[in-house]
Amino acid sequence: DVKVTQSSRYLVKRTGEKVFLECVQDMDHENMFWYRQDPGLGLRLIYFSYDVKMKEKGDIPEGYSVSREKKERFSLILESASTNQTSMYLCASSRGAGRTGELFFGEGSRLTVL
């Protein structure tokens, strides 16, 4: 069964802490994505990566960075967490370039910043 695994389902952090969200996929997909999901706003793209060590900004990259050192792993980093980063974070992967559009999602990481 193909899988995207996010390391933490629930996290509680304090303002100013550095936060790492980890995502691993076992499908040998080239593309990986980080979205945040907020009620009434749907999913918004933070960053994506189309190859190892390659990354591009999405629609809302401010306050975030990413790392992709291995094909299967894509990390989202909050350098200094703030309360407005309280959200559900979803990792996804997809195969190759082009526009097939089928993303495979993890179950999400719910982050609360106090």
Place this chain on the structure above:
Amino acid sequence: GNSVTQMEGPVTLSEEAFLTINCTYTATGYPSLFWYVQYPGEGLQLLLKATKADDKGSNKGFEATYRKETTSFHLEKGSVQVSDSAVYFCALAAGGTSYGKLTFGQGTILTVHP
């Protein structure tokens, strides 16, 4: 830029009722269109898709037709079940090499009562 607008929810129906969730989009070129579903406590999964005008996507009794003239991709099901209770997201992938990046609508919560 690209955008997707879904009908406001939440939507509450009785079992066996007819379902329509409206979705309209704005995009340059010829996007591919998708419906994703998120069941409680799970990540998003692809429900159906259509890659060109007049295509009809279908799965699990759900259908949606890509209407270029009205820039719409409305989701329908003839007889909903309690197990269809979930959040439904309309999404598009822009034409050209998009690496599978999707633009999502805000999501529509569907609750089906017995």
